[in-house]
Each structure stands twice: as C-alpha cells, then as structure tokens.
Amino acid sequence: MSDESQARPTRIQQKNRATILEGALTVFSAQGFRGATIDQIAEEAGLSKPNVLYYFASKEEIYRNLLTGLLDMWLDPLRSINPEGEPLDEVHRYVATKLQMSRDYPRESRLFANEVLQGAPLLTEILGGLLREMVDEQAAVFQGWMDQGRLARVDPHHLIFSIWALTQHYADFEAQVRAVLGPGHDPYAEAGVFLDRLYSNLLTVHPDEQG
Structure with a gap:
C-alpha cells in the first residue's frame, strides 16, 4: 500500500x-x-x-476547521457569478442564493457572524487574504458592467456588503424578524420579493443615465 x-x-x-x-x-x-x-x-x-x-x-482546531469550511461554502455563490451573464440577472441570482442559504443554514450564518463580531481573531488572515481577493475580483466584474452601462453606478464593494447584510440578517436575527412580522408570514419569501424590487430599482440603468 x-x-x-x-x-x-x-x-x-x-x-x-x-x-x-x-x-x-x-x-x-x-x-x-x-x-x-x-x-x-x-x-x-x-x-x-x-x-x-x-x-x-483541541477545541480551537475544531473551530478553525468549521469556520474555514463555512467561509468556503459562503463564497461559493460569489464565485458562481458569471461575468458573461446578464448583469441584473446575475445580481438577482446571487441575492436569491444568499437568501436561500440564510434560510437553510442559519446556524452557520450566526456562527460566522459571532466570530466577526469578536474581531475575527481566528480568521484574520483568511478575511484579509482569500476573502478580500475574491471580493475584489467580483467587484471588478460589477465595475466592468457599470462602465459598459449595463448596471447603474454604485460602489461595487458596498453593493456586495449590502447583499450580505440584507440576506444574512434574516438568519442572524430570525427570532426578531418573526416576532415583528407575527404569524402567517414567510419572512424569506417576502424578503425575496422585496430584495428583487430593491436591487432592480437600484441597479437598472435609466435612459437619462446612459451615454
């Protein structure tokens, strides 16, 4: 052997x-x-x-392995954005995927959020390395679409941050969301409709903005 x-x-x-x-x-x-x-x-x-x-x-080794695996899973939707695709469709698909992940993996989202809230002592190198490179790469794709007049101009990094915030909120603060909405509501389905409209309004290029 x-x-x-x-x-x-x-x-x-x-x-x-x-x-x-x-x-x-x-x-x-x-x-x-x-x-x-x-x-x-x-x-x-x-x-x-x-x-x-x-x-x-050790407990730390378990935690590191867990967080590294979670970060890799979290980055998969960002990696899957197609630079050759229709820009607004790609954004909507990314938002929908992130919202679905928040629905399906709330523990993972909360664990990652808690680590970041603690200053990310066990992820500092990864956040400043792999994550930063990945975000910069995808921000450049968004910026290219904006330069081509295919998306309205916004800061591409903050566009990504906003998607993270507006989708993972429903996992990290799910108890609060459900308490405020009350019974009879599907927070994730309702959020999907709202976020589709929000990003369409934000990123659609209007005739007076072209050229």
Whole structure:
C-alpha cells in the first residue's frame, strides 16, 4: 500500500470527522467559542471525548476547521457569478442564493457572524487574504458592467456588503424578524420579493443615465 493510500482518511474517519464538526456547529452556534467545551461537542456528536481528540487536537482546531469550511461554502455563490451573464440577472441570482442559504443554514450564518463580531481573531488572515481577493475580483466584474452601462453606478464593494447584510440578517436575527412580522408570514419569501424590487430599482440603468 502506498504512503498516499495510508494517509487518505477512511470512510469511517471521514464520517466521524463530519459528525464531530456537525456537533461542534450546534454547540458553537449556541454557546460561542468561549462557552463551548470538548465535552459538550463530544456529547452532541455522540462520541467519547478521547475519540473527538483523536481527530482534532483541541477545541480551537475544531473551530478553525468549521469556520474555514463555512467561509468556503459562503463564497461559493460569489464565485458562481458569471461575468458573461446578464448583469441584473446575475445580481438577482446571487441575492436569491444568499437568501436561500440564510434560510437553510442559519446556524452557520450566526456562527460566522459571532466570530466577526469578536474581531475575527481566528480568521484574520483568511478575511484579509482569500476573502478580500475574491471580493475584489467580483467587484471588478460589477465595475466592468457599470462602465459598459449595463448596471447603474454604485460602489461595487458596498453593493456586495449590502447583499450580505440584507440576506444574512434574516438568519442572524430570525427570532426578531418573526416576532415583528407575527404569524402567517414567510419572512424569506417576502424578503425575496422585496430584495428583487430593491436591487432592480437600484441597479437598472435609466435612459437619462446612459451615454
């Protein structure tokens, strides 16, 4: 057997790592990094503490792995923006995807938000490196569309920030949103309609702005 084969995790090892990270997501999103313990993570994962520590050397290592994976997932919709697509359609699709992710992954959104609120001590290098490069790249795509007269001129970086804020709010403050709206409302469906109109109004190029 080759060294590469020996180093490759088995299916059981992959499953156990995934189980630990899923349990850690529940614990960290409820308790925060400081309040969480290895014992809580092990209990949530249904594994023994020594078993958890076999796969991850510390609570910090679990947290780093979790946050790095979440950031990669969060960036996927940004990566998928098509520079050759119809600009307004691409923006609407990005907004809709981000809103759907907030609906489907509220724990992940809250965990990431909590880390950033703490000053992102475990993500500083990533935020200032990979994330910054990705945002700069997509901001350049938006700026190109604006220069071509295909989108109304706004600051492309703040356009991206606004999309993050207006979609992830529904996950990070879901209890508040539902309490204010009351029963009988679907916050995410209603938000989708509102955000479509908002960004259409913001980014549609009017005849007097062309040329």
